[in-house]
Amino acid sequence: MxxxxxxxxxxxxxxxxxxxxxxxxxxxxxxxxxxxxxxxxxxxxxxxxxxxxxxxxxxxxxRPNIKHGGYTDEEDRIIWSLYSSIGSRWSIIASKLPGRTDNDVKNYWNTKLKKKAMAASSSGAAFAAPATPALSPASSCVTSSSSGDVRLGAAYTEPPPPRQHAGLVRSDAPRTELAPVPAVAHLDGACWPAAAALDVLLPELGGEQLFPYGYGDFFGGLQDRALEQQLSSCYFPNVAEIWGAAAVAPDGKPPGLCNRLT
DNA sequence: AAGATGTACAACCGCCACAGT
DNA sequence: CACTGTGGCGGTTGTACATCT
Missing domain, CATH: 1.10.10 (Arc Repressor Mutant, subunit A)
Incomplete structure (x- = not known):
């Protein structure tokens, strides 16, 4: 029943x-x-x-200070970057766009931005709105090896599969509240390059502008650097794979990453 | 001009996590 | 510890409006 x-x-x-x-x-x-x-x-x-x-x-x-429509190139880029990395976790994405709501961002992605990204991808062009100081196409490159032009932001790729709700960042939660730490801690040698994505992705997404309380802010106020890195390798699997592929032999790619958050 | 089709977006649905009892 | 109520979330649907044929 x-x-x-x-x-x-x-x-x-x-x-x-x-x-x-x-x-x-x-x-x-x-x-x-x-x-x-x-x-x-x-x-x-x-x-x-x-x-x-x-x-x-x-x-x-x-609610006061809600914005509708009129998405800027910078916002497009942030949405796209986060979607590529963490998938359809709209509440997290929206929380980094002042005045935007998860529903609005979700609708915007589904009706406009996704097509834009796919069109850019199929045409071979980078999905890159005009450069902005915070996140220019050049600066968002994660060119990682001499052989591969592995770039963050170069082409549309399917995001990670949706995860179960994990209560990661509650909008009404105090900043000191810690996000839940995945039960499977896999910050071993093979997975480490993935964790380093945190150091790249978050500054690319606006650095202190978007995460004024430090990168731990992305995880709900986490202060422990090691935990941030563990979490980053789970929450940004695509970026993690980019880094992993660059840092280890092709057949030595770290398996699994985090499939579950809890 | 009218019907068909596409687009945008507001709203709903069902599920999950968590707090309280 | 189990149960219940509520908030929050992402997926999906409904519908008004625009554009096409």
Missing amino acids: GRAPCCDKASVKRGPWSPEEDEQLRSYVQLNGIGGNWIALPQKAGLNRCGKSCRLRWLNYL
Whole structure:
């Protein structure tokens, strides 16, 4: 027997929000806050909506300082770089783009950016918007060996397969909260080149601009450098493979990386 | 002009993790 | 320790609008 739904779908309104509903929710939240319980909020706010629907509406559209559309080249590059490395973990990607929401980034990727990246890839051109100081095409190259022009950002590649939710970075979590450390620690000699990706990828993605609390910030405030490196080798498997392929013999490529986070 | 098709994006769905009891 | 409620997440769907034929 499955769980009871969070609300009675037959009795609550569904579909697009009206301006009146938006205003009702906005004014309630601004006046009273969320109150720590989205499920109870609609009743308190006098809205005939599911709590989850209210939460989504607030987080994605009504919250202050939300940006819609008008993605910059820099944002394109950040999304693409992170997607290539960590896959469809939209909440993490969105958390590095001020004013953007995971839903918005996800939609943007699925409808526009993915096609752009694939088109660039199929044409043989680098997916590279005009260079920016923070992340120019040249600087995002991870040219790693004399034989191979292995470049981060050179072509669209399928991202890692989706992972199960791991609660990596909760948007409301304090910065000191540590991300869970994978149960399988594999920072052995063979895997080490992969871990070094952290030192390259994160600065390429904007360095202190995007990770003002240090690179450990990417992992939710991690302060331990060794743990950061272990995590990086799990969370950036594509980049890890690039580094691994460059650093070891082709048939000595570190196997496995992290298949699971927990 | 009208129907078909494509695109963009808001919203929903179902699952998982976690905290509280 | 098991159970329950809730928040959060990514995948998917629905629909309005634009473009094409």
